[in-house]
Amino acid sequence: MQTLKRVLETKKEGLLNIYCTAGYPELNDLPTIVNALHDAGVDMVEIGIPYSDPIADGETIQQSNAVALKNGITIDLIFEQLEKCNKDIPKIVMTYFNPVFKYGLEHFCEQCQKVGVDGLIIPDLPLDLYQSMYEKLFKKYRLSSIFLITPQTSTERLKYIDELSSTFIYAVSSSSTTGKISGINTSDRYLSGLKDLGLKHPILVGFNISTSKDLALVNQHAQGGIIGSAFIKHLRENRSLEEACHTFVRQMLKD
Amino acid sequence: MKYDVNEQGFYGDFGGAFIPEMLYPNIQELKSSYREILNDDAFKKELSGLLENYVGRPTPLYFAKRLSEHYGTNIYLKREDLCHTGAHKINNTLGQVLLAQRLNKSRIIAETGAGQHGVATATACALMGLECIVYMGAKDIERQAPNVSRMKMLGAEVRPVHSGSKTLKDATNEAIRDWINNQDDTHYIIGSVVGPDPYPDLVTRLQAIISEEIKKQMDGLPTHVIACVGGGSNAIGAFYHFLEDETVKLIGVEAGGLGVKTDKSAATLALGSRGVLHASMSYLMQTSDGQVIEPHSISAGLDYPGIGPLHAHLHDCKRVLYSNVTDHEALEAANRLMQLEGIIPALETSHALAYLEKMTFNPTDKIVINLSGRGDKDMSTYINLAT
Ligand SMILES: Cc1ncc(COP(=O)(O)O)c(C=O)c1O
Numbered sequence: 207m208q209t210l211k212r213v214l215e216t217k218k219e220g221l222l223n224i225y226c227t228a229g230y231p232e233l234n235d236l237p238t239i240v241n242a243l244h245d246a247g248v249d250m251v252e253i254g255i256p257y258s259d260p261i262a263d264g265e266t267i268q269q270s271n272a273v274a275l276k277n278g279i280t281i282d283l284i285f286e287q288l289e290k291c292n293k294d295i296p297k298i299v300m301t302y303f304n305p306v307f308k309y310g311l312e313h314f315c316e317q318c319q320k321v322g323v324d325g326l327i328i329p330d331l332p333l334d335l336y337q338s339m340y341e342k343l344f345k346k347y348r349l350s351s352i353f354l355i356t357p358q359t360s361t362e363r364l365k366y367i368d369e370l371s372s373t374f375i376y377a378v379s380s381s382s383t384t385g386k387i388s389g390i391n392t393s394d395r396y397l398s399g400l401k402d403l404g405l406k407h408p409i410l411v412g413f414n415i416s417t418s419k420d421l422a423l424v425n426q427h428a429q430g431g432i433i434g435s436a437f438i439k440h441l442r443e444n445r446s447l448e449e450a451c452h453t454f455v456r457q458m459l460k461d
Numbered sequence: 462m463k464y465d466v467n468e469q470g471f472y473g474d475f476g477g478a479f480i481p482e483m484l485y486p487n488i489q490e491l492k493s494s495y496r497e498i499l500n501d502d503a504f505k506k507e508l509s510g511l512l513e514n515y516v517g518r519p520t521p522l523y524f525a526k527r528l529s530e531h532y533g534t535n536i537y538l539k540r541e542d543l544c545h546t547g548a549h550k551i552n553n554t555l556g557q558v559l560l561a562q563r564l565n566k567s568r569i570i571a572e573t574g575a576g577q578h579g580v581a582t583a584t585a586c587a588l589m590g591l592e593c594i595v596y597m598g599a600k601d602i603e604r605q606a607p608n609v610s611r612m613k614m615l616g617a618e619v620r621p622v623h624s625g626s627k628t629l630k631d632a633t634n635e636a637i638r639d640w641i642n643n644q645d646d647t648h649y650i651i652g653s654v655v656g657p658d659p660y661p662d663l664v665t666r667l668q669a670i671i672s673e674e675i676k677k678q679m680d681g682l683p684t685h686v687i688a689c690v691g692g693g694s695n696a697i698g699a700f701y702h703f704l705e706d707e708t709v710k711l712i713g714v715e716a717g718g719l720g721v722k723t724d725k726s727a728a729t730l731a732l733g734s735r736g737v738l739h740a741s742m743s744y745l746m747q748t749s750d751g752q753v754i755e756p757h758s759i760s761a762g763l764d765y766p767g768i769g770p771l772h773a774h775l776h777d778c779k780r781v782l783y784s785n786v787t788d789h790e791a792l793e794a795a796n797r798l799m800q801l802e803g804i805i806p807a808l809e810t811s812h813a814l815a816y817l818e819k820m821t822f823n824p825t826d827k828i829v830i831n832l833s834g835r836g837d838k839d840m841s842t843y844i845n846l847a848t
Contacts, residue, residue, distance in 0.1 A: 258625065258752040259738065261637045262481040268624060280750050303479050304737045308751030329481040330740065334469075354482040358644070363485075381483045382642045 221430025229279025385435025576608025653692025
């Protein structure tokens, strides 16, 4: 988690975190994508381990998950691919509880640490279960658990989540599945309110950021933004991976 | 009751609410209010009035004379097939629609496999004047066409789901996503004893009327109660009030598909391992990487790779015996019931009936089979196989 912590401490604004699905568009594309994103100036990457039943995801990411699984991606293959990724860029793994549980939580955490993963986002891992059963493991393997908050999350619960956090908090721009709404203008008031909460950990905003304008807006209120569906769509529409990564990042950072 | 859910929402190791933060407020609202609402006198009165006068409860417990003679024992059929809309599903949907009204929700969503839960939800919504959207796998839309038409006639919108195996699992995913995207005005009526806490307990309570009635209708205790298990709602309904009568043998029958040794089966407890599907810890059919395996059953209502968490618990503590029968065995059992008793059962229900072939009997046994639904929706399957 040190790489991630260092980036959060040194760059206090305008962080860009891009999500990609491991095994997509082709089975072995992950290192190429991560390294190209790093070269293009992305501050951290979120790597999705595909799952057959991603209930929090909209169509775009559902589809990238399905394609990756069809391509034959497995968790062990993803760990191998992660070893080929640049070591300087912070890596966050996003997946659902079941693949991790079935793989074996401790073994999973151990492998994550080995290949330089900084943190995990498991959206369907209940907070109380995390605290009572899994926090110790995450700590042992120096992995940060990154929790989601929504515009509906109560202040009391925000404080609890802040306590359980160790790097940053992931604020979803609106309470929806990923990529559901285009643009985040509806959540302006929510975003401006986040700053006033006085939380100990920085906030990155994700869900529904698809243009440089969205990102600029998010950056006014939070330490950075996370882009998922828009990047997956961009990859789908462009042939050369490296070039696609560079053009996407350039587009997003132009405002 | 010793098998009831605990404060944390678990049955032993199983259950819980593995939900993304986006659903937390909805689940919390439901969890903090459902027991009080269900126990409220006005609610109870309204629901029991509807169950009596609209659904036709109590449903008969019918002594199946010729079937009993055939097997040399005593077989009773709990006639849930005679419920309005043709299956036990309406016990749950009426209760949940009344609950939704008390939570001030104006929009109802549901998933459906066989379409029975969809029809029961559409019916309850028509009765109460609520908007109703039903998610249904594209494959199920094809094989349960009559129920799709029924839902539409009843004013529901049926949304086809094309992801994954295009069956019940995927329809459930889509309903959960809808709920994430429409939290304020929407109540999700889940169709079985699956999903995040408190759904398994909520649906169990609403279906428990089946065993409550059996207990009153029987002279003494039965020796066996048998039911088919998809998610497990009709089964838990038929078992619930016998769980602590340890002499009563309880048997749940899953869909074996082409057989548990093939890769075309839906027998979760025979083939599954522990994991989380649709937000609760239970058994599920999955790969070593935790990807959910697409199941197979001739019966859309049993074509599900998971099982309710209470069943997982009852399986592990050996209170209920879970077995499975193949597509073929279920069809044979359906024909037997048609010809011996003049009753055309649902394909799901036929799985429970097929288990009789695997039993040895005492002439004094008193066996109750939960006849969870009627076969109107399965006519095309039965006709195609008969010709
Ligand atoms: C007649 C009938 N029986 C049984 C089932 C299986 O569901 P459960 O296991 O929840 O009773 C269904 C589901 O559609 C059904 O329609």
